[in-house]
Amino acid sequence: MVTAFKIVLAGNPNSGKTTIFNGLTGARQHVGNYPGVTVEKIVGSFRVDDCRIEVTDLPGTYSLTANSPEELIARNVIITEKPEVVVNIIDASNLERNLFLTLQFMELGVPMVLVLNMIDNARDNGIEIDTARLSRLFGAPVVCTVGSKGQGIAELKKVIAGLVQSGRKSVPKKVEYADELMLPVRELSRILTGSGEIPEGYDAAWLAIKLFEKDKEIVELFASGPGGRAVLDQADALMERLESEFDEPSEILVTEHRYGFIAGTCREIVRPTLRKRRDISEAVDSIVTHRILGIPLFLGLMYGVFYLTFAVGDPFMGWIEAGFGGLGNFVSSWWPPGSENALKSLLVDGIIAGVGGVIVFLPNIIFLFLAIAILEATGYMARVAFIMDRLMNKIGLHGKSFIPMLIGFGCSVPAIMATRTLSLRRDRMTTMLVVPLMSCGARVPIYALIIPAFFPARWEAAVMWSVYIIGIIAAVICAKLLRSTLFRGENEPFVLELPPYRIPTVKSVCLHMWERSLLYLQKAGTLILAASVILWIMTNYPQKKNLSRNYAAEIAAVEQSRLKAEPKTAAIKALRGKKMAEELSYTCAGRIGHALEPVLRPMGFDWKIGTALIGAFAAKEVFVAQLGIVYAVGETDESETLRKKLQENYTALQAYCIMLFCLLSAPCMATIAVTRRESNSWFWALFQLAGLTVLAYIVTAIVYQTGLLFSGAV
Amino acid sequence: MIVTPDSPVISLFLAPAATMLRVVGTSGGCEFQRKIAALGIYPDEQLEIVERHCQGALIIRVKGARLAIGQGMSRKIKVKVI
Structure with a gap:
């Protein structure tokens, strides 16, 4: 029979919990070298x-006092879920x-099981630890590991299994601090026990220490x-005695004794074992x-990142683009000329143009x-x-x-969740909103669609x-505004541990990249596919049966005429364009777009962009998909890429304004939901x-109008 | 090591770099004090300024790790040169 046991992984930020978690469960959680990567508890299992x-991976914490939301999460999981074992990394x-x-x-x-992780680093730093004595x-049993190399994971599994199977709870020794602290603690825990006010599942001595630490949650508990006030009064009296005796706040006293x-x-x-070698991290x-180089260096690095995104991604994009073009032609060939129907249009103009238009950018994302x-x-972040901070x-x-x-550069959703590391509500709300x-x-x-179409490569x-x-x-600017109006108050002081630099393992970096790419492809295959179909329907129906002019006849007339080749094609193109515009205007998307146009x-946006912006609220990538659909529908000339069509229809100023609006407006429904x-x-x-x-509206309008003035003046 | 009992109490903000300092006290709310104490900044503990930035932002070494500290905070920590 299979029996299930619950354990938790807990430890300081940056102690390598997530790496150990991945090692134990074979999961692929993202590992980063800065505090606060794990903000939510993550669950996995092994056999x-x-x-x-x-296994539950808890957020990293320095203590179990209610100093911040993560510390509370960690503590509450341990107290209320009563895991079989706490694996302390x-x-x-x-x-x-x-x-x-x-x-x-x-x-x-x-x-507990104590896991001495990154033991190789310790040895390199000249530290030898007597694990048997520890x-x-x-x-508690002690296991040495090197999480990034998978060393010691098998042994750790064995130790954990042995502990949970034995059924014998290996409760660690009770800590005994010096009497000057322990005597009042014991006295208070006697009072607590006597009062009968101890809630289910709590230990009297622990509660006593927490009361001395002035832990808000416990005081509220x-x-x-009913009789809590009386107990708290007695605790206060003891605390006062302690504080006056040592002339120090009791919470500091507790910390001092721990250290x-x-x-x-x-x-x-x-x-x-040896003198500490020169620290490379330092x-x-x-x-x-x-103090002077730091910020320019960061900006330069970010510039390099974007350069890499375009320069290296470009050839791959060309291949994917060509691939989807070929696929479109192949699917079109199923229908002999003249027999095209709605299904062909849905497949080629809706799905292939929409989803393909989004997948093309996979190399940039990667x-x-x-x-x-x-x-x-590496720990640079x-x-x-x-x-x-300054x-x-x-x-x-x-x-x-x-x-x-x-994190918001990746995706707003996890970024908003990561604001939990901020303990002050005003800091947290302001960050979340911006x-x-x-x-x-x-x-x-x-x-990636717009920039190469409108701006020179350099x-x-x-x-x-x-x-x-x-x-x-x-x-x-928004943060400043919010902090001086809705969320006034003093800043929380900044303190952050600087983890030593680490060379990232190829595996963990590739995993992260793979995860993001997969997520992108999944989104393209589900949400964006669905949006493409809906938007295709909206851009095709209702269909206008009686056009204002007989375009087919007019085009035929131009073709028969004696015009030279060049003006002839131009005239035909203009006619086709007018026909398409008339057809599109009649459809659902066209009507919405037209209604929004004023x-x-x-x-500087026309109604076509308007329709794409509506789609973009579901997810920003849909914007690209919809432009692909709008410009594919009604076009017979398949050889022109979307970029070319955009170049013909918009100016660089309009293009920049599109990017600006997309940048500043709300990213997607999921963001608002989170x-x-x-x-x-x-x-x-x-x-x-x-x-x-x-904000997006005002800024874009100002930029467009100013731009117009200047381009008019030139 | 000679501890001069009368070396003046200064805020970390003004303290010299690359010298061992002893924490005398911290000001601020109970929660703040408890939090930085957990990080190793509490009375009688020793620390050292590794690097000094503008307006009192610092990198300090305490208990074997390096902590980055913002400007507001370095004013709240009172130290003595050892």
Whole structure:
């Protein structure tokens, strides 16, 4: 019989939990080298013999006190779900700091396995750890691992399986701090036990420590009980006595005792084998976080990333484009000339043009995410948060807001979820509301379509860069506005651990890139396919049976005429264009587009763009798909690419305005939905939607009108 | 190591780099103090400024790790030169 057990992985940020999680479960969770990659708890499982072991990867935390939402998540999972074992992942090269959390698991009295991860780093740094003694001191088995190389994972599985199967709960030793702290703790826990106010599943001594730490959640837990006030009063009295005796706040006293205990432990178990070698990370940091060079270096790197996206992606795009063109021709050939019907149009103009138009940009997506994955995995992003803190502060945001914003370059949805690392609501709400201004991956196809069509090759990277920078500037201004109106108040001070630089493993970078590409293809195959079909119907129906002119006859007349070849084709083209415009205007999409046109005109958009913008609200890639459909429908000349058609129909100014509007308007429905969930209010979700739309409208209109003035003056 | 008992208490913001410093106290709310204490910044602990940035933003070394600290925060930490 298969029995299931629950375990959790817990540890400091950057201790390599997610790598161990992937090693244990064979999952492919994204691993990054900066704090806060895992914001939600992630579940997976593995099997040893007859045991199915369910693993939950908790967000990284420094402590189990209610300092931030992640710490609360981690604590509540352990207290309420009562896992069989807590697997505490410890960065062996940073033992003192990591044991701080370990001690708090001991205080809780949960069965533990200690995993000394990145043990190779520790040895390289000249640290030898006496694991047998560590195991005895903490009353828990110890396993050494190198997560990135998969070393020690098999042993860890065995140890976990042995623990859960034995049924014998290996409860670690109770921590005994110095008497000056433990005596009041014991006294308070006696009071708590006597009062009968202890909620189900809590340990009296642990609660006593938490009360001394002035943990808000725990205080509230008691305050809500009938006799809770009396208990809290007694706790306060004890606390006051303690504080006056040591002339220090009790929460600091608890921390000091924990670190004191750890210092003692480390003296016993750590043996330095050699003098610490020169730290490469520090040398790199002295340049990367340089007060003058830091920001230009970051901007330069981002420029390089975009250059790579275009330069390397271009030939691949050509192949894919040619492939879809061939496919379209092949499918068209099923219908002999003259027998074309609606099905052919749906397949060729709707599905192949729509979905193909989106898939063409897969190479751009792959290279963009490859570059971002590498930057993330090395640990550079944590430095970026620091060098940006000063700027972020100026706009009233926290340096840590920069991390969600960076994730926002990929996708707004996880970015909004990542705002959980911000503990102040005003910081968090402001970040959440402005994150969609960071240009997300779904907008890349729009840029990739438009930029090469309207701008010379040597300007491509610069134009793309300018779009991203405008997004950042808009976010900065909006954040400043929000912080000085709706979310006033002081900033939370910035503090962030700088993880040592790590060379990312090829496997983890490729995995991340693969995941993103797969996600993109899935979206193309589902959401965008569906949207393409709907939009094709909207751009084809209702069909106008009686056209105002007899185009076929007129075209035939021109063909018969004695005009020279060149003016002849031009005349035919003009007629065809008029016919198409008349047909399209009659359809559903055409009517909506026309209705919107007066509103869109100040931004330089025609009704065709209007129809594409409606589709873009479902997902930004649909914009490209819809333009493909609009320009494919009614066209008989299949050889012209979409880019060429755009060049014929729009100016570079209009093209830039399209990008600008797509950049600044709300990215997609999913973003609004996740804002609703994370802010827990429809008001803020709709506020975000309305705000972004208005912003996009005003900015684009101003740019277009100013541009017109200048181009008129030249 | 000689500890001069009368070396003045200064905020980390003004402290010299590449010198061992001793934390004397932190100001700010209870939650803030608890949070940075968990990171290793609490009275009597030693730390060192690794790098100094504009307007009091710093990188410090404490308990074997490097922490990046924003400008507002370096004013709230009081230290003494050891």
